[in-house]
Amino acid sequence: MKVAFAPDNAAALPLHVLDADEVALWAGQQSDQVRTWVKASGFKGAIGSALMIPGPDGKPVAALVGYGAEAKRKRGRFAVAAAMTALAPGAYRIESGVPDEKLEEEALGWLLGSYSFNRYREAKSDVPTLVAPKGIDAARIVILAEAEFLTRDLINTPSSDMGPEELEAAARALAEQHEATITVTTGDALVAENFPMIHAVGRAADRAPRLIDMSWGSVGPRLTLVGKGVCFDTGGLNLKPGASMGLMKKDMGGAANVLGLAHMIMASGLQLRLRVLVPAVENSVSGNSFRPQDILTSRKGLTVEINNTDAEGRLVLADALTLASEAEPNLIVSMATLTGAARVAVGPDLAPYFTDDDVAATSLDLSARRMADPVWRLPFHDAYEEIIEPGIADLDNAPKGGFAGAITAALFLRRFVGEEDRYMHFDIYGWQPSAAPGRPKGGALQGARALFDALPTLLDL
Template sequence: MPLCFAPADAQALPLTLLEKEALGAWLEGPGAAHRAWVEAAGFRAGLGEVLPLPGEGGLAGALGGYGDAAARARERFPLAAVAQALPPGDWRIAEGLPEDAAEREALGWLLSGYAFSRYRKASERPERRLVAPPGVDPDRVEMLAEAEALTRDLVNTPAADLGPGALEAAAAALAVRFGASIEVTRGEDLLAENLPLVHAVGRAAAEAPRLIDIRHGDVGPRLTLVGKGVCFDTGGLDLKPAQAMGLMKKDMGGAANVLGLAQIIMAEDWPVRLRVLIPAVENAVSAGAFRPGDILASRKGLTVEVNNTDAEGRLVLADALALACEEGPEMLVSMATLTGAARVAVGPDIAPFFTDDGALAQALSEAGGRWADPVWRLPFHAPYEAMIEPGIADLDNAPQGGFAGAITAALFLRRFAEGAGAYAHFDIYSWQPQAAPGRAKGGLMQGVRALRGALPGSLGL
């Protein structure tokens, strides 16, 4: 299905959404004419149930089960469960859609049409288009769906076709589309430009490492987004086992998400000086690979002892964060598929984030709830600072013991984020393990809608 609404004047069939507890009253009132049909079909208004309604000339409409509050709480996009079960055609919501959920549910409907078909012939999927419900801004919701499709496509593309060069090309295409500038520092030039950690992590790969730098807007507060662009992560010389390497095409999920957020910001023309920094590398194995025990210099001047080459994401982010802070942005956000510890803590559905700004944290939580983008604040727990200080160097990239892995990684990054007015770090998964309504199995946008809702207020826009 296309990620767009049906025209407002489309000859759309009516869809009546019914909560379980409202079914009886509907059958006594407006639905009395269909009572026998509904009872014979065994329709109970369970979430995702669909019952086509017959008319004189064929299909007259449909009932969609909206379940009960408990069932809706288990789904991010309850309406999408109905959408995917409807007969093909154009539909409009006749009744039953809560006004305060209309935009979120309309977005879920559009996202239920997403499919990644780059590597196979696109099947003839039946279209189920929705007329934008009253009060819903169709342009805004379509824009959000398009940005998520960009993120999902990037994450779903395997590393053979999305190495550092292809990620650069995707960033350049986005920049050109919105009239943004882009500069890229590659290979040995990273050393000349004092980006040694980005160079160290990516130097063993067939494709040169690079730092992608996009700018858009010349007025307003400075907003800088930093995304981890590790296009494939073998683990380096601390080689991952095969099972752990299977999903490493998604290790550039942080970059994909900040590009999706940047697309939203530029499409909505926020009055900000936007900057997007993406260290794009592949963590590979060759004679030039960095080694366990190496001590690396960073742009900030802090030295880092490498106790695990598989903790490379924080290294490339460190240089990018230090670069970002040199111009003192009012807001700095990093996004990365950084630690397995974050997944153990909150699972794949929730995007944990870290910030010292209480107002920003509250705004993120509220916006995530409004836009079906669950986030959860984890602490920058100061007593754990000692865990990232090895003694032989300023910092340790992989503290021993395994405790508090997401927190120690965030504390490591915060050392390089000094100088920003506010800083938030998201440790995302960017992957949907099993298909769910509105969320196809595969790449996923996480934390972006929460940021879109929270950042304008935090920046005083």
């Protein structure tokens, strides 16, 4: 799906964005006909409302969009995009009402709101378009939207058409687009190349597990992104109930998010050396499934007792994180749809992240607000380390008790990077459960825009 702003031409209708207190003032400055029309329509400037303004011949000459009250705007984001479905098809140009510091956010929200998942049905052709507002970095905003569309498409595709092989194909297409290099280790070769836990999790599926390794850039600091690519998660022998399995096509949301972030980085030409690692597997059930009480030996040499085969994401990430650490990059970031505990803690709209770097956290939080991409820091709480130590092996993949599940999962992952490595982990949801401005229901990019905006500070670019 092509992402673009509308051409800047005379056909674009002026769009006046009015908050609840400005409607009467604006109408009072218009002709009697327009003033009467606005009053008769009952337009109050609420978020999500719109009104077409007709000319003398009845054809629209302008449009109004509600910006709501400030208190309402604080509850969400992309307020202008909320009115897209209430506008007639055509091109629009923001004429007034949006503060300069909000123009980029609202323009991005409009592009994001134009998304639809069209793989299995006809595309919508009547979505209103927007001329890029003056003074914004339109090219950058298009790149951000392209990244989100890529991520959404990957997550929204059902696992019948998005298994490990198809996820590899998507990574190869992205690598080709940006002239990156890519290698893939598949099937039993994972054992030979010392990725035992990736192989153990994925070996039961008909579609072979693999580790995707993409590199781009030849100068600058080294950034490695690691994304969980569990293309479908049955829970393994600890089989999920049907209600919990229904959304498991999105369990490769971490992989989709790092590929979206990689597109932002490469399309923007950031001066860094990027590596993307995606362990792509299906957690299936068969005679050779890994079992509860198995003890697996990881690439790092740490042993892991399996107390729940449904805690498989941290296993495949562990081998990939060990590989990432071996190259001693300047920053390692993992993204994964890892724990239900994270959703209980912060809900679906916030992307919780973990880091021991206070300066990095401050930078990321500022970028999150700037990029309308909310995140929330959770702690690598050292006092919980003993919870993930079962006694019979070095680590437990599913500690009993149910407390602090997101934190103990993050602590588990941290064991597979070096003590001197700068490491950040995002435990994302990767899904928009109900439609919101700029965010249709379905796959979602979370935390990646904030991280992209913060990278120049994090890596001294």
